[in-house]
Amino acid sequence: MSNTRKVVLLIESSRAYGRGLLRGIAKYSRLHGPWMFYRESPFYLKSDSLRKMISHIKEWGATGIIVREQEGLDEILALGLPTIVSPLTERFIPGVPSIYTDCFAIAKLGAEYFLKMGFRNFAFCGYYHKPPFAWSEDRAKVFNEIIAQAGFETHIYVPSKPQKLPPWEKEQLILANWLKELPKPIAIMTCADDRSQNVIDACKIANIKVPEEIAILGTDNDEIVCDLSFPPLSSVALNIEKAGYEAAELLDAGMKGQKMEAKLLLVQPFGVVTRQSTEVMAIEDRDVAEAIRYIRKNPKNMTQVNDIATAIGTSRRSLERKFKKMLGRSIYAEIRRLRVEQMACFLLETNYSILRIARIFGFAGAKHVSRYFRKEKGISPQAYRKQYSLK
Numbered sequence: 001m002s003n004t005r006k007v008v009l010l011i012e013s014s015r016a017y018g019r020g021l022l023r024g025i026a027k028y029s030r031l032h033g034p035w036m037f038y039r040e041s042p043f044y045l046k047s048d049s050l051r052k053m054i055s056h057i058k059e060w061g062a063t064g065i066i067v068r069e070q071e072g073l074d075e076i077l078a079l080g081l082p083t084i085v086s087p088l089t090e091r092f093i094p095g096v097p098s099i100y101t102d103c104f105a106i107a108k109l110g111a112e113y114f115l116k117m118g119f120r121n122f123a124f125c126g127y128y129h130k131p132p133f134a135w136s137e138d139r140a141k142v143f144n145e146i147i148a149q150a151g152f153e154t155h156i157y158v159p160s161k162p163q164k165l166p167p168w169e170k171e172q173l174i175l176a177n178w179l180k181e182l183p184k185p186i187a188i189m190t191c192a193d194d195r196s197q198n199v200i201d202a203c204k205i206a207n208i209k210v211p212e213e214i215a216i217l218g219t220d221n222d223e224i225v226c227d228l229s230f231p232p233l234s235s236v237a238l239n240i241e242k243a244g245y246e247a248a249e250l251l252d253a254g255m256k257g258q259k260m261e262a263k264l265l266l267v268q269p270f271g272v273v274t275r276q277s278t279e280v281m282a283i284e285d286r287d288v289a290e291a292i293r294y295i296r297k298n299p300k301n302m303t304q305v306n307d308i309a310t311a312i313g314t315s316r317r318s319l320e321r322k323f324k325k326m327l328g329r330s331i332y333a334e335i336r337r338l339r340v341e342q343m344a345c346f347l348l349e350t351n352y353s354i355l356r357i358a359r360i361f362g363f364a365g366a367k368h369v370s371r372y373f374r375k376e377k378g379i380s381p382q383a384y385r386k387q388y389s390l391k
Contacts, residue, residue, distance in 0.1 A: 005035040005255055007248075008057055010067040010076070011086070016193075016222035017240055018068065021086065021099070024244020025066065032252060038062060050075060064255045066247055069093070082254030084247045084265075091134045097250055097260055099243055101219075101267040103138035106236050107189070110139075110217050111146035113272050114187035116337070117280075118288075118326060119215070121183045122147045123155040125175070125199055126191035136191035139219070143189055155182055168198070175202040184213045185280070193218035193225040196233045200277070211280040221273050231276035236269050239388050243267040270388040271344055287314050288326050295335050299342040302362040305331045340376040343369070347385045354381050 009025065012018045029035040038060055041048065048056065050072040057065075057079065065081050067073065069088040077083055077096065085093040092098040114122060124143045126136035144154040157178055159171070179202055190196040196218030203210050210216060210231055218226070221237035246265050254260040290312040295303060308331060309316040323331050339361060346357045358369035373381045 005033060005064060005252065006038065006060060006062045007035050007251065008038045008062045008065040008067070008081075010040060010065070010070065012068060015225070016220050017238075020238070020240025021066070021244035021247070024241040024246070025248040027241070028245050028248035028252070032249075054079065064251045066251060082251055082260055084251055084260075087134065089131045089133060091138070092262075092264055095262050097247070097263055097265060099247055099265045099267065101135055101238065102269065103135055104142050106219055106238070106269045107139045107142035108146050109269050109272065110189040110219070110236055111143050111150075113217065113278075114189070114215070115147075115150055116327070117187070117215070117278070119185070119187040120152060121155075121186035122152055123157065123182055123186055123188040124190070125157040125188055125195055127195065128158050133191070139189075139191050155186075172198070172202050172205060175199065176206040179203060179208055179214065180206045182214070184208075185215070186213070187215045187217070187278075189217045189219075191219060193220045193222045193233060193235050196235070196277070197225060197229045200229050200231075200233070211277050215278040215280055217272065217278055219269075226273075226275060229277070234275045234278040235273055237271055237273050239268050239270050242389070268388065270348060271341060285322050285326055287312055287319055288322050291319060291323070291331065292334065295338050299339050300361050303335055305335075336372065336376050340373055343373060343381065344377070344384060347381055348389050357381070 009022065011021055013022060038057060054075060062081060065076060065083040067076055067083065068086045069090065084097045084099065086099040087093055091100055124140045126140045127133050140156055144156065147154045157175065159174060175198065188199060190199060196216050199216055200210055203214060208214055216233065218233050218235040221235040226233040226235055243265055250260060291308050294308050294311050305316055309319050320331055323329065323334065327334065343357060343361060346352055354366040354369065358366050361369060363369040370380050377384055
């Protein structure tokens with residue numbers, strides 16, 4: 001028992017981000033521990049003061065800490081234990097390893113998702129107050145840059161006087177008025193799923209239809225938050241568990257006496273989970289919109305271009321020409337893109353073999369589906385699973 005790691009976990013568990021980190025840490029502990037954990041008291045019990053909590057940590061004989069940025073962080077770091085921090089207002093905490101989201105990859109994925117849907121109007125809604133959230137600012141900046149590179153403008157929600165977060169009743173009216181003034185139809189990316197829920201609520205006050213007038217995409221893929229919204233929210237999914245596992249692995253090295261480099265552990269996105277808040281195509285051409293709906297409804301079928309043209313009642317040549325004009329890509333490229341996105345979900349959400357996934361999607365063997373997948377993603381299905389799934 002004397003060699004058992006005693007790890008302090010000061011991580012909230014009410015949101016998907018914190019729960020994901022905890023799942024990754026738990027998996028590492030099962031494989032390489034077991035560890036003992038100290039956590040804050042649940043909400044239905046009286047919480048200790050910071051002074052008492054630090055006293056308990058010392059008496060318990062903790063050997064390492066993983067903590068979200070919070071009040072009293074300096075006192076926690078002063079304990080001198082191997083510590084990893086997940087920042088909130090900062091991008092990293094000097095002198096210690098930090099867990100931070102890959103905001104460039106997240107915002108780029110969101111921007112490209114909307115561009116491929118044919119939108120021409122874009123907006124971003126984050127949190128703007130003092131102190132600012134670094135991750136919200138970073139995602140807004142990158143989203144704006146990617147949209148600008150595509151030749152479009154991003155409308156960014158910024159209250160006239162950023163201050164402490166105002167009461168929701170007050171901000172809801174400000175946000176609703178901003179939404180009314182935006183050009184329609186428009187695609188809005190938010191910094192987080194909670195913010196997406198705010199936007200949906202403000203849309204209801206403003207009598208704005210979602211997704212017909214405003215399509216909304218969040219981040220974190222917090223299933224509870226997404227499903228509590230109406231319509232349910234689409235969201236960028238993050239590989240949070242993998243980051244939790246890697247944080248535990250690094251902490252373990254530190255608890256063994258190895259030097260922990262003060263580096264960033266990046267939380268990577270791996271795709272967009274589409275729900276009703278973005279189930280719309282901002283495409284004026286009826287044939288193109290109908291064709292994309294047909295492809296989305298049949299992602300596992302070996303759909304041919306002629307099948308689509310026949311189903312929507314137009315000629316193949318006419319449909320190909322319209323696709324190139326409206327989306328800048330061929331019908332076949334769109335079929336492959338949507339099918340590969342579905343394959344990627346199977347790779348990350350199941351333990352199915354590549355051969356089994358190949359057969360689900362109508363391929364004769366693993367080699368055939370691997371070539372198909374690589375053309376879209378640039379890597380093999382095996383490499384994609386290894387890179388984005390939990391260890």
